[in-house]
Amino acid sequence: MTLSITAVSVGRAFGLPKPSLTYLRGWGETLDIPLIMFVIQGGGAPVVVDTGADLDRAAEHHGIRMEQTPEERPEAALRALGVDPAEVGVVVNTHLHWDHSSNNHLFPNARIVVQQREIDYASNPVPWHHRQFEHLPELTAAWRRAEDRIDAIDGDAEVAPGVSVITLPGHTPGSQGVVVAAGTTRYLLAGDCIDLYENWPGDAEEEPIPSGIFTDIVAYEDSLKRIKKLGCEVIPSHDPLVVERREFR
Numbered sequence: 001m002t003l004s005i006t007a008v009s010v011g012r013a014f015g016l017p018k019p020s021l022t023y024l025r026g027w028g029e030t031l032d033i034p035l036i037m038f039v040i041q042g043g044g045a046p047v048v049v050d051t052g053a054d055l056d057r058a059a060e061h062h063g064i065r066m067e068q069t070p071e072e073r074p075e076a077a078l079r080a081l082g083v084d085p086a087e088v089g090v091v092v093n094t095h096l097h098w099d100h101s102s103n104n105h106l107f108p109n110a111r112i113v114v115q116q117r118e119i120d121y122a123s124n125p126v127p128w129h130h131r132q133f134e135h136l137p138e139l140t141a142a143w144r145r146a147e148d149r150i151d152a153i154d155g156d157a158e159v160a161p162g163v164s165v166i167t168l169p170g171h172t173p174g175s176q177g178v179v180v181a182a183g184t185t186r187y188l189l190a191g192d193c194i195d196l197y198e199n200w201p202g203d204a205e206e207e208p209i210p211s212g213i214f215t216d217i218v219a220y221e222d223s224l225k226r227i228k229k230l231g232c233e234v235i236p237s238h239d240p241l242v243v244e245r246r247e248f249r
Ligand SMILES: [Zn+2]
Pocket: 095, 097, 171, 192
């Protein structure tokens, strides 16, 4: 069994203030970033990590300009890889921010793996985080469309052969990463714990830079230390270079 990871673009968000991705750095700069769905193949049923945004909600409810080509619709992107959405056995949400969890309902037979702490927080966030979790009176959060299939877990767990989730709190309380043993390399899909390669120099000399969005920066530091100890090749959640490379094996 040799696992492979494919990083699929499922849309782009335009004009994000840079300090929202690199804590207190890049004032006055903006970035255009991809939304990425990861597809892990080569084991049993395919595993999907993060399911992107609902574009219909982006401008109206999130004030973000986004774009998605027909090929970037999650179903179409999967079919292009030869995967029927109904075949997907496991969906992992690294966290429940709307841009990572809005298309869980497209996978009718998948077990959806989320940390219980994340569900608890998404159900009762502080007011400044209401929009990120779509905890809004006028809107039901998109992730709740498949709520009945969520397998809420507490801690680290193997979710498929060679695929494990590990807790990385900080960006959100129940953030989790996904460790994938693909060939001779162990990769970490870091979620928004690491947004860009720039956040993770991977060099002992340089300190990592947290995301500008977090619920607990002290826990966040522990998560970054945990990542360092893992010794995995880190794959960030929103770096255009990840989409460009596309294949991790
Ligand atoms: Zn996030």
